[in-house]
Amino acid sequence: xIFGEIGGYHRFVSRPYSPDVNDRISDHLADLVAALxxxxxxxxxxxxxxxxxxxxxxxxxxxxAVILARSRDDVVTxxxxxxxxRVPVVPRGAGTGLAGGATSVDGCLVLSLAGMTRxxxxxxxxxxxxxxxxxITADLDRAAREHGLMYAPDPSSHExxxxxxxxxxxxxxxxxxxxxxxxxxxxxLEVVLADxxxxxxxxxxxKGVTGYDLTGLFVGSEGTLGVITxxxxxxxxxxxxxATVAAEFTSLRDAASAVSAIIAAGCxxxxxxxxxxxxxEAIDSWKNIGLEPATRAMxxxxxxxxxxxxxxxxxxxxxxxxxxxxxxAAELIGVRRLAYDAKERLGQCLVEDVCVPRSALPDxxxxxxxxxxxxxxxxxxxxxxxxxxxxxVFIFERGLAEPPAEVWAAADEVFRTALDLGGTLTGEHGVGxxxxxxxGLEIGPVATExxxxxxxxxxxxxxxxxxxxx
Amino acid sequence: xIFGEIGGYHRFVSRPYSPDVNDRISDHLADLVAALxxxxxxxxxxxxxxxxxxxxxxxxxxxxAVILARSRDDVVTxxxxxxxxRVPVVPRGAGTGLAGGATSVDGCLVLSLAGMTRxxxxxxxxxxxxxxxxxITADLDRAAREHGLMYAPDPSSHExxxxxxxxxxxxxxxxxxxxxxxxxxxxxLEVVLADxxxxxxxxxxxKGVTGYDLTGLFVGSEGTLGVITxxxxxxxxxxxxxATVAAEFTSLRDAASAVSAIIAAGCxxxxxxxxxxxxxEAIDSWKNIGLEPATRAMxxxxxxxxxxxxxxxxxxxxxxxxxxxxxxAAELIGVRRLAYDAKERLGQCLVEDVCVPRSALPDxxxxxxxxxxxxxxxxxxxxxxxxxxxxxVFIFERGLAEPPAEVWAAADEVFRTALDLGGTLTGEHGVGxxxxxxxGLEIGPVATExxxxxxxxxxxxxxxxxxxxx
Numbered sequence: 001x002i003f004g005e006i007g008g009y010h011r012f013v014s015r016p017y018s019p020d021v022n023d024r025i026s027d028h029l030a031d032l033v034a035a036l037x038x039x040x041x042x043x044x045x046x047x048x049x050x051x052x053x054x055x056x057x058x059x060x061x062x063x064x065a066v067i068l069a070r071s072r073d074d075v076v077t078x079x080x081x082x083x084x085x086r087v088p089v090v091p092r093g094a095g096t097g098l099a100g101g102a103t104s105v106d107g108c109l110v111l112s113l114a115g116m117t118r119x120x121x122x123x124x125x126x127x128x129x130x131x132x133x134x135x136i137t138a139d140l141d142r143a144a145r146e147h148g149l150m151y152a153p154d155p156s157s158h159e160x161x162x163x164x165x166x167x168x169x170x171x172x173x174x175x176x177x178x179x180x181x182x183x184x185x186x187x188x189l190e191v192v193l194a195d196x197x198x199x200x201x202x203x204x205x206x207k208g209v210t211g212y213d214l215t216g217l218f219v220g221s222e223g224t225l226g227v228i229t230x231x232x233x234x235x236x237x238x239x240x241x242x243a244t245v246a247a248e249f250t251s252l253r254d255a256a257s258a259v260s261a262i263i264a265a266g267c268x269x270x271x272x273x274x275x276x277x278x279x280x281e282a283i284d285s286w287k288n289i290g291l292e293p294a295t296r297a298m299x300x301x302x303x304x305x306x307x308x309x310x311x312x313x314x315x316x317x318x319x320x321x322x323x324x325x326x327x328x329a330a331e332l333i334g335v336r337r338l339a340y341d342a343k344e345r346l347g348q349c350l351v352e353d354v355c356v357p358r359s360a361l362p363d364x365x366x367x368x369x370x371x372x373x374x375x376x377x378x379x380x381x382x383x384x385x386x387x388x389x390x391x392x393v394f395i396f397e398r399g400l401a402e403p404p405a406e407v408w409a410a411a412d413e414v415f416r417t418a419l420d421l422g423g424t425l426t427g428e429h430g431v432g433x434x435x436x437x438x439x440g441l442e443i444g445p446v447a448t449e450x451x452x453x454x455x456x457x458x459x460x461x462x463x464x465x466x467x468x469x470x
Numbered sequence: 471x472i473f474g475e476i477g478g479y480h481r482f483v484s485r486p487y488s489p490d491v492n493d494r495i496s497d498h499l500a501d502l503v504a505a506l507x508x509x510x511x512x513x514x515x516x517x518x519x520x521x522x523x524x525x526x527x528x529x530x531x532x533x534x535a536v537i538l539a540r541s542r543d544d545v546v547t548x549x550x551x552x553x554x555x556r557v558p559v560v561p562r563g564a565g566t567g568l569a570g571g572a573t574s575v576d577g578c579l580v581l582s583l584a585g586m587t588r589x590x591x592x593x594x595x596x597x598x599x600x601x602x603x604x605x606i607t608a609d610l611d612r613a614a615r616e617h618g619l620m621y622a623p624d625p626s627s628h629e630x631x632x633x634x635x636x637x638x639x640x641x642x643x644x645x646x647x648x649x650x651x652x653x654x655x656x657x658x659l660e661v662v663l664a665d666x667x668x669x670x671x672x673x674x675x676x677k678g679v680t681g682y683d684l685t686g687l688f689v690g691s692e693g694t695l696g697v698i699t700x701x702x703x704x705x706x707x708x709x710x711x712x713a714t715v716a717a718e719f720t721s722l723r724d725a726a727s728a729v730s731a732i733i734a735a736g737c738x739x740x741x742x743x744x745x746x747x748x749x750x751e752a753i754d755s756w757k758n759i760g761l762e763p764a765t766r767a768m769x770x771x772x773x774x775x776x777x778x779x780x781x782x783x784x785x786x787x788x789x790x791x792x793x794x795x796x797x798x799a800a801e802l803i804g805v806r807r808l809a810y811d812a813k814e815r816l817g818q819c820l821v822e823d824v825c826v827p828r829s830a831l832p833d834x835x836x837x838x839x840x841x842x843x844x845x846x847x848x849x850x851x852x853x854x855x856x857x858x859x860x861x862x863v864f865i866f867e868r869g870l871a872e873p874p875a876e877v878w879a880a881a882d883e884v885f886r887t888a889l890d891l892g893g894t895l896t897g898e899h900g901v902g903x904x905x906x907x908x909x910g911l912e913i914g915p916v917a918t919e920x921x922x923x924x925x926x927x928x929x930x931x932x933x934x935x936x937x938x939x940x
Contacts (some may be wrong), residue, residue: 125730125829172677176677205825206828206859207854207857209897212691357593424675427677428677428679442681450927453928457924
């Protein structure tokens with residue numbers, strides 16, 4: 001088994017620098033401090049440590065310093081210095097990642113883009129915005145809504161995550177069943193390359209086929225190809241009347257079947273979320289949602305068109321609630337948005353992210369249940385069911401440095417089943433550090449070589465987020 | 471002016487082979503003939519010549535032979551041989567391209583994928599199909615419609631173009647205002663690399679972020695990075711009732727303003743097409759559509775929801791027709807689909823393809839009219855107006871080897887204006903040979919270098935469609 005061969009996560013962390021080299025680098029750091037405006041460089045070890053992790057348990061390396069970039073020029077200056085000194089750079093947004101992609105590596109600069117928060121432009125006529133990477137996802141959405149528009153991608157973390165992080169991981173969310181993932185909203189990028197050169201990709205038009213799709217290549221590349229300093233993104237018109245329905249089921253498979261029925265009926269939901277009993281219990285014990293003893297799963301659906309139509313397609317449901325006001329709708333969806341935090345109250349979480357063809361959803365759910373019982377681990381699953389994207393959350397004892405062997409054994413089984421069912425290891429969280437050991441299983445040796453070739457084109461010194469994603 | 475510096479198109483054509491080298495290659499061609507199943511290699515010069523062009527006037531080079539691939543293995547065998555012999559390969563679908571991308575180069579193998587016509591799979595549950603590159607676009611759409619689904623991308627050539635060609639150019643069409651371009655429908659690809667290795671990219675799931683977006687990179691790369699031998703594509707549910715409206719205007723700017731009004735009202739059209747007077751006259755003189763003398767533009771719109779709503783937004787229209795049956799709707803849209811063939815009856819066509827932010831549509835239209843009058847050339851324009859994608863068609867005398875200088879002068883002006891307005895040189899046709907001289911203006915020197923680096927990763931010997939796209 002692969003997981004057995006590798007051991008702790010610290011093995012993945014790139015440690016290219018000996019203490020001697022680090023001493024030399026520290027001397028040169030003064031040059032970077034001098035080249036940047038005041039207050040951009042943090043070196044206090046405790047402060048630097050507070051930038052070392054994302055939302056995973058991945059053990060970080062020891063960073064040299066944190067750079068608080070406020071402008072594209074800060075990023076250019078930083079990367080020029082890093083290239084000259086061969087210092088690795090770990091770009092970082094809000095640190096809400098779930099795959100270890102923003103975890104520090106030894107001797108690195110942490111390059112925080114969280115301070116680049118300008119919405120440079122918002123054009124209602126062209127339905128686009130030009131934003132800096134530190135803009136909070138939900139803030140962009142709110143700014144767009146002042147013009148009857150919205151920014152569609154809405155990862156569960158949208159109130160705390162940044163556009164830059166969303167772009168780096170190609171984040172998804174609840175609405176992507178209708179509006180697509182972050183890549184589908186990204187039209188063009190301003191990127192600083194590893195050597196400090198600035199590259200503009202893409203366009204501000206709805207279509208365009210000049211040159212290769214570099215925009216798409218950067219989105220989801222987890223900071224390994226360049227540092228995004230601005231993005232031109234698509235906005236969408238806010239839909240008119242939508243119906244919101246929550247349905248409870250006494251069987252998880254029945255709920256999965258209702259998903260297929262809703263899709264097959266052509267309802268085109270803008271949200272179609274599934275939660276299992278373990279997830280619902282976690283929410284109930286926190287917020288008391290009045291969970292019925294027989295309920296095994298809940299489906300929350302939102303679509304244009306009459307609520308009754310969706311409700312009727314949940315024929316096997318034990319209970320169906322139709323929201324009659326937008327406040328009620330927000331409340332139903334709010335239950336789903338509590339899921340992640342509710343689970344974190346139960347213990348440490350390994351949040352997984354497999355995606356399978358929609359027809360394989362019931363089989364994938366069964367496989368997760370089997371893996372949980374076979375290995376004696378707690379798995380709470382939510383799914384962006386309309387996309388076939390499941391988040392089985394493996395919950396383990398607090399205080400452990402990393403998940404125990406049985407969690408990895410169960411996770412390994414879940415990943416392999418997802419691939420066997422024609423699925424993928426990660427629908428929207430990225431590979432980061434956590435999924436690298438399974439990466440080869442999915443993409444194979446030819447793609448691995450091509451990835452390395454592309455990395456070499458953009459980052460020949462391998463200073464950008466080394467040891468991540470590929 | 472750039473166009474003046476370059477001269478005839480034959481200068482763009484790669485001619486890496488001296489006659490001596492060609493003799494040696496011809497000797498080795500027998501090895502390829504032997505390695506492929508019977509009947510795959512055509513060498514009769516007249517037959518080979520018939521595969522030399524696309525739908526442009528670009529002067530082709532002299533090909534060595536045509537390979538009629540029937541399977542992935544045929545492609546593998548061909549590319550292995552071509553790599554070993556350093557022979558350029560020009561992949562080709564139906565030859566309906568409008569940018570010279572499939573034009574033969576001297577000493578090349580033309581690799582026709584038109585014979586790979588299998589729909590390997592069509593899954594209504596997962597809303598995907600796996601298709602070979604020679605499948606005619608409209609045939610896939612028809613196959614999907616048997617299951618209440620559709621294949622959304624519909625370039626005007628959809629009855630004669632192939633999926634492979636659509637992928638190579640990232641083709642658009644009338645429906646992409648709602649459903650996006652070909653890239654938005656491509657989930658995964660089977661690609662044969664220049665050296666004959668097979669690479670599988672992407673996935674068959676709705677979402678997935680494992681590794682870099684190689685699928686997106688191949689789509690629109692015009693055969694310069696690999697040869698696509700199968701694609702997993704998304705299908706969409708056929709929408710319910712749609713309203714179709716045609717509105718005539720006595721001013722082109724009024725028509726463009728109606729486009730903005732329709733978008734701003736949130737109608738979310740699935741089709742929004744604009745035709746100018748010159749285009750309408752060409753259609754009228756062929757098919758007698760009863761064109762009114764005062765009509766300067768026609769807008770054709772299709773959307774879910776009531777026709778009256780769209781009609782009301784065309785407040786400046788001199789005449790509005792609402793289709794009351796699907797036959798009437800097909801007739802209205804049929805007028806638009808006649809546009810290209812109607813113009814070809816008037817003379818030789820240079821079909822252009824700029825795309826601008828939607829708000830710049832009126833300015834772009836004015837600039838095209840100005841360029842036509844300033845340079846004394848006939849330009850007939852249709853636009854996928856909802857996307858800001860315009861096709862100004864420059865019509866010139868039949869029999870000329872290439873467009874006269876005044877056509878290029880007007881085209882140069884149109885391209886530069888599109889870029890000045892924040893637009894792009896090509897919305898959906900590709901760069902091919904025709905747009906290469908303006909490419910640098912749009913993507914700049916850093917992107918040019920990155921493109922060359924990527925090309926080098928996939929095709930280090932530069933045998934795949936040399937001299938095209940980048």
